[in-house]
Amino acid sequence: MSGVSANPPATLAPTLPASIRVFERGWLSSNNVLLVDESRAALVDTGYATHAAQTVSLVQHALAERALDTVVNTHLHSDHCGGNARLQAQWPCETLIPAASASAVRAWDEARLSFLATGQSCERFTFTDTLAPGARLTLGGFEWDVIGAPGHDPDSLMLYAAEPRVLISADALWEHGFGVIFPELEGESGFAEQRAVLDAIAQLDVAVVIPGHGAPFANVGAALERAYARLAWLSADPARNAKNALKVLTVFKLLDVRTMTFAALDALLAEASAMRAAARQLAPETAWPSLMRELAGELAKSGALVMGENGVEAPAGMA
Missing domain, CATH: 1.10.10 (Arc Repressor Mutant, subunit A)
Incomplete structure (x- = not known):
């Protein structure tokens, strides 16, 4: 007989490099991704405002006496940036946001930032720099490519590191779907953009996806199949x-x-x-x-x- 069990165990959680730690949160807050190397400790996405104290506590516990140096936001929906202000008050960290959202944050236009539109809240925060598709970042000892991910949100970004083959997909791809396609609610194009993002992910060599919500997962092909099927179903009506x-x-x-x-x-x-x-x-x-x-x-x-x-x-x- 082969060594394959007739009743194989449940799929094991994918293994991430030691410098990448995921705080999997409930659905009110996005996941937080802590990336630490010798020169910088960075947090990608910061959860919702009412969970901000917990976000700070999680980061403090993980870093011990070390300070948080950088906050990176994949996009500025309230569940991904609601902890920014509290983290900035705790540490003098730089904050990088999508370049396309910069003017709205600078003016703190809550309508353009979607907070009023969705009936949600976010404490005002500042930023020190911006990110756009094509940029590169060094986080957790790896080089990350910044990839545009419109569809769910026109300004959204993903981060991809080729060496560990890790994709931080935010709400562009979950293990079982993706985020609401908000532009389509206002009669703007979003389904086509979401398909293009899925196509872009399919071209990457990805071993582990860290989604905006839910546990990190390894079977990227199956997740893409489900996402394509859901997108076809949504766009049909x-x-x-x-x-x-x-x-x-x-x-x-x-x-x-x-x-x-x-x-x-x-x-x-x-x-x-x-x-x-x-x-x-x-x-x-x-x-x-x-x-x-x-x-x-x-x-x-x-x-x-x-x-x-x-x-x-x-x-x-x-x-």
Whole structure:
């Protein structure tokens, strides 16, 4: 007989170089990637604002007496940059953001930065420099290529290191999908850009993907197949992307505030332009309260929230 077990063990977590450490967070915060070498300690993405103290604590514990030198943001959705301000207050670290987002951060235009559009929050932070596709960074003892990743967010970036064959994909590729294609909610192109990003990833020699959410994974080919299939399904009927966006933004808000009345849910829809844009693709405005209750019911069936007579709440233990 061969040495292959008839009942093979579960897939082992992929191995990363010792200089790369991933803090896998809950869905309210993005994962944080700590890269440390002799000259610099850097953190890629910083989580959501309400988890900022925990982000600082995680970094402090990992670095011991050493300071954090650099913050890098793959993109500026609130779950990826919400810890920036707290980290900057703790350490005099440089902060690198996507070049395409620089003017919005400089003016602190919360509408352009998507915080108001999604009903989310982020403490104001500054930046010292920018990154654009084609740039190179030395982090964790490796050279990283900066790769554009529009689709989920027009300004988003990925980081790829050829020597350890590691891709920090942010929300461009997860093990089972990718982030909401936000440009399509406003009638702008996003599906084509997402496909181009998946094509670009397929051309890379990747052993491990560190996604923006979920555990690092090694079977990149299978993840790409799932992503291509999902993208085809979404682009065949853009209302599917809109419905997914409404569900994702509702659950995100609920993870933050824990409980919402239906009146508060309706108010959120009225205030958040990205949610309104999604709702317009699904129903006339007069039907939005019914739409949100219908979606809440679907989310309750999947276990994403608990639905009561007067509102919704996050399931116990979900963060």
